[in-house]
Amino acid sequence: MKANYGYMDGSGEYFITIDTDLCIDCDHHGCVDACPEKLFEIITDDYDDEVSAIKEDHRKKIKYDCAACKPAGDRPPLPCAEACTPGAITHSW
Amino acid sequence: MTEVKVKEFWRWKEYNWHDENKDWKGAETITAGVDVGSVSSQVVIMVDGELYAYSNMRTGSDSPDSARNAMNWALEDTGMALDDIHYIVGTGYGRVNVPFANRAITEIACHARGGNYMYGPSVRTILDMGGQDCKAIRCDERGKVTNFLMNDKCAAGTGRGMEVFADLLAVSIEDVGDLSLDVEEEPEPVSSTCVVFAKSEATSLLREGWSKKKVLAAYCSAMAHRVVSLLDRIGVEEDFAITGGIAKNSGVIKRLEGELKINSLKSKHDTQIAGALGGALFAKSLAEKQRKKGA
Numbered sequence: 001m002k003a004n005y006g007y008m009d010g011s012g013e014y015f016i017t018i019d020t021d022l023c024i025d026c027d028h029h030g031c032v033d034a035c036p037e038k039l040f041e042i043i044t045d046d047y048d049d050e051v052s053a054i055k056e057d058h059r060k061k062i063k064y065d066c067a068a069c070k071p072a073g074d075r076p077p078l079p080c081a082e083a084c085t086p087g088a089i090t091h092s093w
Numbered sequence: 094m095t096e097v098k099v100k101e102f103w104r105w106k107e108y109n110w111h112d113e114n115k116d117w118k119g120a121e122t123i124t125a126g127v128d129v130g131s132v133s134s135q136v137v138i139m140v141d142g143e144l145y146a147y148s149n150m151r152t153g154s155d156s157p158d159s160a161r162n163a164m165n166w167a168l169e170d171t172g173m174a175l176d177d178i179h180y181i182v183g184t185g186y187g188r189v190n191v192p193f194a195n196r197a198i199t200e201i202a203c204h205a206r207g208g209n210y211m212y213g214p215s216v217r218t219i220l221d222m223g224g225q226d227c228k229a230i231r232c233d234e235r236g237k238v239t240n241f242l243m244n245d246k247c248a249a250g251t252g253r254g255m256e257v258f259a260d261l262l263a264v265s266i267e268d269v270g271d272l273s274l275d276v277e278e279e280p281e282p283v284s285s286t287c288v289v290f291a292k293s294e295a296t297s298l299l300r301e302g303w304s305k306k307k308v309l310a311a312y313c314s315a316m317a318h319r320v321v322s323l324l325d326r327i328g329v330e331e332d333f334a335i336t337g338g339i340a341k342n343s344g345v346i347k348r349l350e351g352e353l354k355i356n357s358l359k360s361k362h363d364t365q366i367a368g369a370l371g372g373a374l375f376a377k378s379l380a381e382k383q384r385k386k387g388a
Contacts, residue, residue: 001238002231004326007246010287013326015242046202046375047237060246092326 001045005054006062006092014063015092016080020051022088030083037065040080052088067089101194103256104151105266105338109145109166111138118171122380124180125167126372127160127194132252133338134159137165137369138178141146142377147366148172152224156187161348164193174255180380182372186225188283198375199345200368201228207371208334209236211360217330220320220349221367222339224252229324236371247287250319252338254288255345258312261292273309273344280307291315313344320345321352335355340364345368 006015016039023029031040031052039062043053058065069078070093079091117123120140128135130152138146148167152159160183164175175193183191184203191197200221208219214234221228225249231240248254259266283298284290295308303311316339335357340344341364350356363369 002240002327004240008244008323008326009246015326046198049118 001046003051003053004092005059007060010022012063013092014052014066016062016066017090017092018052018054019086019088019090020045020049022086023051023084024049026052026086027087028085029091030085031080031089034079034083036068036079062093100263102259102263103266107148107150108188109146109148109169111169111171112144112168113322115143115145116224117139117145117171117177122180122377123173123178124373124376124380125164125178125182126207126374127181127183127191128165128185128200128203128366128368128372129153129156129160129163129183130185130200130224130368131226132256133365134182134187135366135369136160136162136163136175136183137366137373138167138171139370139373139377140339142163144362144370149363149364149365149368152187156190157192159246160185160191160193178374180383181195182376182379184368184372195376196379198372201243202238203368203371203375204228204336205230205232205238205241205371206236206374207367207369208232208336209234210370210374211336211364211367212332212334212358215332216240216334216358218324218327218333219367220324220333220335220344222252222320222335222337224338227251227320227323229320231327233329236374242323244323249284249288249291250316250323254291254316255312255339255342257288257292258295258309261295262308264305265327269309269340270313270342270344273305273313274347275306276304276310279362280311280312282318283308283311283329284315299383308343313342314348316345317348317352320349324342324353329353329355331355334360334365336367 183194
């Protein structure tokens, strides 16, 4: 399942997509510790699978929470995407 | 002093229903789904996997009370009591506040499962246009979610936005859709990014002499446009179905179908009960799982 966490408003679309079909097989969930803002958590989803998700209280402000990892100009690799060995995490902006 | 009674144009009809021809007493599994949404609450009761009763009412300021009221109304005149139900799933915004639920499941999973029951296994894309959010869901032939996206940051493209317009124009919420289609020429949509901006834009248009129908057409068109951009992100695969209260608004649906160039599936069931229906179906699977474990 592709779970899109975030929102769209007049300024653009801000979604972090987690492909839970890939996430399901990960045994270390590096994203949880890699994110400096601690956006990620491990949940048991509706189908009883343990997967990574964006915490509820961050979902409506991820544009701002992720801002530190997305400087203008040269953009370094995103810590969450880099730590995700199955390649399950993508950002829409 | 004379009290002025203000008519609430946004207020939609609340109702309950049960199948009088069905005898639930000999049933093996009775389950229920309780969908406590931000604007409306529904309860669906299923007897051996078949729809038996449901209720649909406005959510109050207290989620547990709303859940209890909706459940009591669904049970009304059935002879069934809460204790007769084997497994209950809570869903919607207030899912964790359903005091008698055995488990809480997200409305995304429940809408996919409910949509699969209502529209059949061929449905691949479900758009739930709810009271205060909009969910675009892709699912497989079993009603399992494969991709989803929810926008609940603002009221644009939601039922609450439509209620604001019904009140502003003093038009019954149930007439909005048909009236909006009764225009000679389709106007430019109003702001689709914010209900507050759309409302002030509509007020200006009324002052310019636009008819109510034309303003409604402009808002329904904006709403359809807004939702299409949400659907574009996950991609629309046929068959396509719409659930939630806005699915009853022909003005939005016709314009949405026009933009997507796809006709949405129709169901004999009420589109507002999809989430609770999905909850009741999940409850059936969970009750059977629990029974197997106990055996």
